[in-house]
Amino acid sequence: MPKLTIKNFDGEYPRTGITFLPENGASRALNVRLYAGELQTWNGPSEVEDYTLAENAETIYRFVNPSTDAVAWLSWDSDVDVQRSSLTDTEDFRLYYTGDGAPKKTNWALATDDTAGGVYPGFYYPMGVVAPTGAPTLGATAGASTVAETRYYVYTNVSTFGTLTEESAPSPATGVTITASQSVDVSGFTSIPAGYENITHRRIYRTLPGEQSDGAFVFVKEITVATSTTNDNLLAAALGEALEATDYEEPPATMAGLVSMANGMMAGFVGNSVYFCEPYLHHAWPSSYVQSVPDQIVGLASYGNSLIVMTTGQPWAMTGTSPENLSIEKIPMPEPCIAKKSIAVDENGVMYASPNGIVGIGPTFRGVVSNKLFRRKEWTDYAPNTMKGAMYDGKYFLSFNSSVAEIGNKTMVVSRDDVPALSFLDIRAESFVYDLQEGSLFYLEPDDNMIYQLDADTLNPYIYEWTSKRFLFERAITWSVLKLDIDAIELAANDLYADQLAAIETANQVITGDTFGELNGHALNVYAVNGSELTELPLPGAALTAAVFLIDEFDVVKASFSISSYDPVRIPPFRSRDLRVKLTGNLTVRGIILATSFEELRGG
Numbered sequence: 001m002p003k004l005t006i007k008n009f010d011g012e013y014p015r016t017g018i019t020f021l022p023e024n025g026a027s028r029a030l031n032v033r034l035y036a037g038e039l040q041t042w043n044g045p046s047e048v049e050d051y052t053l054a055e056n057a058e059t060i061y062r063f064v065n066p067s068t069d070a071v072a073w074l075s076w077d078s079d080v081d082v083q084r085s086s087l088t089d090t091e092d093f094r095l096y097y098t099g100d101g102a103p104k105k106t107n108w109a110l111a112t113d114d115t116a117g118g119v120y121p122g123f124y125y126p127m128g129v130v131a132p133t134g135a136p137t138l139g140a141t142a143g144a145s146t147v148a149e150t151r152y153y154v155y156t157n158v159s160t161f162g163t164l165t166e167e168s169a170p171s172p173a174t175g176v177t178i179t180a181s182q183s184v185d186v187s188g189f190t191s192i193p194a195g196y197e198n199i200t201h202r203r204i205y206r207t208l209p210g211e212q213s214d215g216a217f218v219f220v221k222e223i224t225v226a227t228s229t230t231n232d233n234l235l236a237a238a239l240g241e242a243l244e245a246t247d248y249e250e251p252p253a254t255m256a257g258l259v260s261m262a263n264g265m266m267a268g269f270v271g272n273s274v275y276f277c278e279p280y281l282h283h284a285w286p287s288s289y290v291q292s293v294p295d296q297i298v299g300l301a302s303y304g305n306s307l308i309v310m311t312t313g314q315p316w317a318m319t320g321t322s323p324e325n326l327s328i329e330k331i332p333m334p335e336p337c338i339a340k341k342s343i344a345v346d347e348n349g350v351m352y353a354s355p356n357g358i359v360g361i362g363p364t365f366r367g368v369v370s371n372k373l374f375r376r377k378e379w380t381d382y383a384p385n386t387m388k389g390a391m392y393d394g395k396y397f398l399s400f401n402s403s404v405a406e407i408g409n410k411t412m413v414v415s416r417d418d419v420p421a422l423s424f425l426d427i428r429a430e431s432f433v434y435d436l437q438e439g440s441l442f443y444l445e446p447d448d449n450m451i452y453q454l455d456a457d458t459l460n461p462y463i464y465e466w467t468s469k470r471f472l473f474e475r476a477i478t479w480s481v482l483k484l485d486i487d488a489i490e491l492a493a494n495d496l497y498a499d500q501l502a503a504i505e506t507a508n509q510v511i512t513g514d515t516f517g518e519l520n521g522h523a524l525n526v527y528a529v530n531g532s533e534l535t536e537l538p539l540p541g542a543a544l545t546a547a548v549f550l551i552d553e554f555d556v557v558k559a560s561f562s563i564s565s566y567d568p569v570r571i572p573p574f575r576s577r578d579l580r581v582k583l584t585g586n587l588t589v590r591g592i593i594l595a596t597s598f599e600e601l602r603g604g
Contacts, residue, residue, distance in 0.1 A: 002477060003600050006468060006581060007485070007591035008037035011421035014378040018580075021469035027580065029423035031462035034415065038487075041464045041586040042425065046456035048073070048442065052118045053449055060444045060451060062435050063120070065093060065108050072112045073451060074120045075444075076100050079341060081257055086264040087280055092162030096127055096282050098258040098268055103127035103251045105282070107162045125198050128250025128283045129159045132171035132190040136204075140176055143183020143233040150177045151206050152213040153186055153232075156245055158201040158222065159283075166283040167203065167245045173213045183233035192225060200225060205243045208236060217243040248284035251275060255285075257300045257340070259307070263321040267307055269297040274309060276323035289323040299340040301350040308350045308361050310337035315361060331366055335359045341431070342387040344396060348416060351396050353384040358396065358414060370414065373422050381407055390432035391416075392441040392454065399429035399443070426462070427454070461586045468581040470553075476575040479594050481601050482561065483568040484546060487588035546585035548592070553578030568601055 010024045011034050018027040026032075033040040051073035053060070059080040063072045067090070074082070080099035087094075092107040106124040113122035136153050154170035176184055184206075192199050201224055205217035219240030223230050255268040255275055264280035273292045278284040295313035302308070307326075309316040313336055320326040335354040337343065342353035349362020357370035357379050370379070386401040398412040409428040415421040429443035441454040550559045550571070558574040564587070571594075583589060595601040 002473065002596070004471060004479075004579070004581075004594040005591065006593075009034060009039050009466065009589075011415075011423045013373055013422070014381075015373060015375045019470045019472055023469070025469050026423075026466055027469055028465060028467040028582075030410075030465045031426055032423050032464035032466050034421045034423055037590070039464065039466055039583060039589040041461045041588075043455045044457035044460035044462055045427065045443075045452035045454055048451040048453060051075075051451060052120075053444075053451075054119050057430070057444060057449060059099070059431050060433055060442070061095075061097075062433055062442055063093075063095065063108070063111060064435070064437060066090075066437075072108075072120050074111060079256075081259065081268075083258050083260045083266060085282065086260060086266070087164075092164065094162065094164070095121075096258060096266065098127075098251075098256050102253040103255050103258070103268070105161060109162065125159070125161060126195060126250070128285065129157055129166050129168035129199065129248070130193055130196050130250060131169040131248075132157060132202075134188065134190045135172040135174035136186050137188025138174055138176035139185040139187075140178045140182045141185055141231065142181065143178075143231070147209065148177070148179045149209045150175055151184065151209075152211070152215070152217075153184070153204065153206045153220075154217055154243070155186070155189065155202050155204045156243075157192070157196075157199045158203055159196065159198045160200050161198060161283075166281070167248060168199075168250075169245055169248045170205065170217065170243060173217075175213060183231055185229055185231050187229040189225075189228070202227075204230065204232065206232065206239070208239070217246075219243070245284070247286040247288060248278065248281070249287055250283075251277070251285040257297070259300045259302045261302045261307055262305045265323055267300055267302070269300060269309075272296050272311070274300070274307070274318065276326075279322065286323075291318060291326065291328060295336075298337040299343045299352070301343050301345045301352075303345050303347070303349055303362070310340075310343060310350075310352055312336045315359075317361075331361065333359075333367060335368065338385045339387045339389075342384070342389040342398060344389040344391045344432075346391040346416070351389065351391070353387045353389070353398065355380075355384070358398075358420075369420060370422075373414075373420060382412065388429055388432060390434055390441055390443075392434060397425070397429075397432065397441070397454075399427070399432070401428070427452075463584055463586055466583045467551075471579045471581075473577050473579070476577040477579075478573055478575045478596060479550070479571045479579075480573070480597055481568050481595050482548060482550075482571055483566075483593045483601060484548070484563050485590040485592070486546065486563070486566060487590065544585075544587045546583060546587040546589055549582040549584075550574075550576075550594075551580040551582060552576045568598065 008024050011029045012026050033042050053075040054077045056077045057075040059076045061074040061082045063074050078099050080097050082097040085094035094107045096105045104124040105127045106121045110123040111121035152173045152175040154173045156170050157168040159166050201222050203222045204220040206220050207215050220232050252270045254270050258268045260266055266277045268275050273290050275285050276289040293316050295311035298310045305319050307318040315331045317329040318326045337352045339353045344351050351360050356376050357368040357374050360369040381404045382400050383402045387398045390397045394416045396414045401409050411425040411427050413423045430446035431444040433442050546563050548561045549557050552558050559572050561569050
């Protein structure tokens with residue numbers, strides 16, 4: 001007689017009919033953690049406390065102060081990309097971000113300033129330092145020069161960003177000819193635009209004798225922005241270092257998609273052009289570093305020394321350790337990115353949603369990794385253009401908003417394996433944020449505008465639902481007995497908790513006989529005044545259960561069982577040629593066996 005064994009549980013294969021699934025494949029895998037071939041559950045989400053979000057928040061960021069472990073939640077009503085400073089930063093904890101208007105920067109003190117109304121970031125500055133637009137005014141006066149010469153002058157703006165000093169590109173140059181024993185008055189400085197209140201100083205540079213206006217400029221002095229006129233009476237030997245900020249341009253006002261790269265670089269994009277900052281100088285974005293691709297850019301991602309550029313056409317790879325020495329490679333696959341927020345990256349590479357499925361680009365693989373799960377037809381039902389993605393626990397999470405009723409709004413969970421296992425989690429996320437320090441994944445639930453930590457509430461785990469393929473037999477079979485292979489440690493912990501709870505409840509039955517007792521019937525100091533003699537109950541543990549449902553070809557449940565032990569259970573007699581097995585619960589299950597007799601179950 002036949003015996004049906006299911007083990008090494010797998011996930012769903014939407015492209016395959018339920019009759020033709022693998023023997024361990026699922027026609028439904030909801031809230032199930034497919035791990036090591038077992039059916040496990042996810043811990044429930046834990047609500048985060050103490051934050052105020054922007055109205056209609058679309059992006060969140062968990063900002064941690066490493067010196068105090070304080071946490072501030074930043075939020076925006078647009079698609080924002082946030083990156084930490086590449087420089088050693090033990091005091092300010094600087095952040096740079098794009099997507100909220102022009103590129104910006106903030107730090108812990110600025111971001112958590114409550115005077116802006118309690119929604120963080122409270123304050124910020126433009127990411128770049130604006131350059132002066134007008135040349136300085138020069139005038140020759142009596143001074144200390146010893147030779148007649150023609151000099152050219154420029155000046156830069158200098159900002160303070162916490163403990164960091166940042167310098168702009170220089171102003172246009174202007175020249176003056178002086179005779180022996182003359183110095184130069186420098187004035188006519190361009191006023192500082194609104195929004196750049198952190199520009200506190202100006203630096204003045206001039207050419208060396210014999211240099212033209214496009215020659216090398218060297219440092220003369222630094223003045224405050226309140227200084228309207230200053231005099232240069234320095235001899236050439238007293239001048240300082242050469243001007244390095246010649247091309248320290250601000251990032252474009254519409255730059256988006258900010259990512260961090262190796263060697264202190266950051267990158268962003270506008271249209272079909274990729275911009276790069278000067279290594280470790282996140283305020284300086286020379287236009288000479290710009291690289292362009294044929295198609296419009298959707299998003300960027302970085303791993304190793306490579307920047308992956310996802311477009312409305314083919315993806316590109318830009319590889320190198322310096323923005324002036326990058327190799328550009330067209331990745332030969334027609335897989336556009338159709339959802340910027342689906343882009344996620346880990347040590348194995350980049351994942352994103354294309355019209356044809358989930359695309360992976362890494363050191364060992366480039367292509368559609370979901371071909372075994374979806375064809376384009378099934379994939380489209382999951383509304384990939386709405387997807388938001390993140391990496392967690394070696395899995396790729398994709399939240400989507402499908403108009404197909406039986407699919408709805410959930411999160412797809414795809415294992416990062418050569419043969420990806422697919423399951424679904426009953427959550428909806430507007431935004432994910434992975435916290436590197438904690439290794440935790442947080443998400444913003446759009447329906448209640450609340451932040452939750454995924455897989456965090458051990459006391460309220462999800463109840464999983466796993467339904468097998470459609471098993472079709474040559475003839476109708478009467479199943480008689482069923483056995484689950486259940487995790488022994490979980491069962492022992494469940495039994496121990498139940499025994500402990502029962503013992504405490506019995507001991508707490510302290511009132512017998514006369515409820516009020518006799519006032520003078522006990523010795524002093526036996527009972528606490530305004531206290532309690534009852535033992536507190538232990539924290540509630542999750543009740544570990546598993547249920548089995550046997551379903552026929554008409555989708556009728558023919559038998560169901562609640563199982564919490566190793567013991568086989570008898571199946572009420574029914575005959576069926578067509579069978580699906582459904583498991584629900586939160587108890588780890590290693591396998592299930594159905595047989596027509598106890599002897600067959602034992603292998604006789």
